[in-house]
Amino acid sequence: MTRTPVVLGVESSCDETGFGIVSEGALLGQGLASSASQHAEFGGVVPEIAARAHLDAAVPTLQIALHDAGVELGDITHVAATSGPGLATAVHVGLAAAKSVAWALDVPLFGVHHLAGHAAADTLEHGPLPERSIVLIVSGGHTSILAIGDLVRDPIEHLGDTLDDAAGEAFDKVARLLGLGYPGGPVISRAAVDGDPAAFRFPRAMMRSGDPAYTFSFSGLKTAVARTVETIERAGDPVPVADIAASFEQAVVDVLVAKAVRAVKDRGLDTLVIVGGVAANARLRAVAAERCEAEGIELRIPPPRLCTDNGAMIAAVGDLLVRADADPSGLGIAADPSAVLHGAQLPLPH
Numbered sequence: 001m002t003r004t005p006v007v008l009g010v011e012s013s014c015d016e017t018g019f020g021i022v023s024e025g026a027l028l029g030q031g032l033a034s035s036a037s038q039h040a041e042f043g044g045v046v047p048e049i050a051a052r053a054h055l056d057a058a059v060p061t062l063q064i065a066l067h068d069a070g071v072e073l074g075d076i077t078h079v080a081a082t083s084g085p086g087l088a089t090a091v092h093v094g095l096a097a098a099k100s101v102a103w104a105l106d107v108p109l110f111g112v113h114h115l116a117g118h119a120a121a122d123t124l125e126h127g128p129l130p131e132r133s134i135v136l137i138v139s140g141g142h143t144s145i146l147a148i149g150d151l152v153r154d155p156i157e158h159l160g161d162t163l164d165d166a167a168g169e170a171f172d173k174v175a176r177l178l179g180l181g182y183p184g185g186p187v188i189s190r191a192a193v194d195g196d197p198a199a200f201r202f203p204r205a206m207m208r209s210g211d212p213a214y215t216f217s218f219s220g221l222k223t224a225v226a227r228t229v230e231t232i233e234r235a236g237d238p239v240p241v242a243d244i245a246a247s248f249e250q251a252v253v254d255v256l257v258a259k260a261v262r263a264v265k266d267r268g269l270d271t272l273v274i275v276g277g278v279a280a281n282a283r284l285r286a287v288a289a290e291r292c293e294a295e296g297i298e299l300r301i302p303p304p305r306l307c308t309d310n311g312a313m314i315a316a317v318g319d320l321l322v323r324a325d326a327d328p329s330g331l332g333i334a335a336d337p338s339a340v341l342h343g344a345q346l347p348l349p350h
């Protein structure tokens, strides 16, 4: 008799060390450590510091995940790890840890595409994805609109990406220029609570008719915020941080929601899934909920703790792969730090 699969997921692509344990679509438990505070003074993630932090955190965080899930290491039947994209040195640490566990337990290993993990995170909260849906991925490194079918069986279709900065990167850069620290998303959100989102009319790029419908660009917005701050400072006036934060946030959110909703309608679908670190943003969640309600679209966004990087989302992909009877990747797989998302497993099976 085959054992019920108990899948360990390992995430280390950026500054979060995550281990999650998933069985048949259910999250049993997880452990998460972050080196974000060690990067704060640099205004962005320093790869070498992140890699060292993963090495420090790996074993204790795995122990926390096992304890949280109420399982023993020997109960794990499969291991899944982010094999890309991400910071090369950071991915290497988690992947090496995953290989060690898989080898020691003599269980199969699956390499997982980090961004497929973000999409799978939603299944832990809302159950299986519908037959077809539009997924808006908004993270620190990526901003894409995807058309997906079965997440682990079908190819993933890119409808559009960002031409320059990712949405999360824009939050991080604007936070740095407002002197708010890193990561930018949560601090901008907090500052924006007391601000007026209509105080400044920042640009909404790629929104003219004739512009590519699903393509984003955020670098002009960041420059516009920088110019506004410079002008105010040159005049010797205090910088209205809350108003700038709220207006910036509104500009990002307006474009994200407009394009994602348009993709759902153009494709004749009825489900929008929003995932990735920026999906934790309260204004994005509220505006998307309002627009989707008005358009009769079902909106799925994981709870904030499953939006930002974690091991559970990687375990969720592993669990789907196991249940789809996918061939394991094997212990020889390499990291692919700049992998484009074509499928959930990375490298793609032949």
Ligand code: KG4
Binding pocket: 014, 138, 139, 140, 141, 142, 167, 168, 169, 171, 172, 183, 184, 185, 186, 189, 276, 277, 278, 279, 280, 281, 282, 307, 308, 309
């Ligand atoms: O998905 P994620 O944890 O890591 C990557 O795969 O990149 O996303 C991190 C990004 C960072 O840029 C961070 O500033 C942003 O997500 N973020 C947010 C919020 N929380 C995290 N952006 C806006 N609002 C938030 N509440």
Ligand code: ZN
Binding pocket: 114, 118, 139, 140, 276, 277, 308, 309
């Ligand atoms: Zn991520």
